[in-house]
Amino acid sequence: MGGIDILLLIAYGISFACALLLIAALFLYFRTRFRARVVSLFMLAAFAFLGAYTVKMAVAFWIRFSNVTGAGADSVYAALKSNAWAVAQTCTTLGLLILTVLMYTRRQDLFMIFPAVREREDTDDANTGSGKA
Template sequence: MGIIDIILLLLYVIAIVTAVYILFKHRSYFHERFKKGVVSVFMLAMLFFLAAYTFKMAIVLLIRASTVFGFASPELSVWLLEGWTLAQIGTTGGLIALAWLTWTGRYDQFVQLRRLDKKIEEDIDDADA
């Protein structure tokens, strides 16, 4: 194991820990906003991106650790590649949403979850009738 391997493993762990810390510290905001039924679109995009990024960093940590510590296998490589692909889709989607909000300058948009829930329930009731 070389110095680069140690640095990369350390940086990946720091990235995961800081991302989890940010998610943890914002949990009260999301809990409160979901309870009230209105959430900032920007904060939702940030949550989506950060959750996907955290998952992506966990995958890259496993990729690097399997190489460094010698527990890599073809089956593990396939699983990690699929996980990486899902995480990349999530981070790209989150970045697209954040870029769109930044480009439009609409940081004050909100999603009304309760109204959406009621509309879905009404549509389901109408379909059953």
């Protein structure tokens, strides 16, 4: 195991841990925003990008670790790593593309507004058929 391998494993591990901490913080942010029924599309796209990036860092760590230790050298693991990397890279690229389009069209302030939830009485009337038509 060379110095570059150790450096990359440490960098991938730190990136993965930071991304997980950011996802946890954003999850709490989105929980309050969904309760308020208003969500920023830019923040939602950033959350999706961060999720894809986190998967990408996990796959990168897995690939680097298995290359250093020699574990998983057969063709099935190689194909699985390649497919996982392709999916992670594609999702990361899509997230970056969406964020770039939102930035350059100056649409960072778009919000998605969810309709109010009906009261239980309205849905109960509709389900039992006791409402008048």
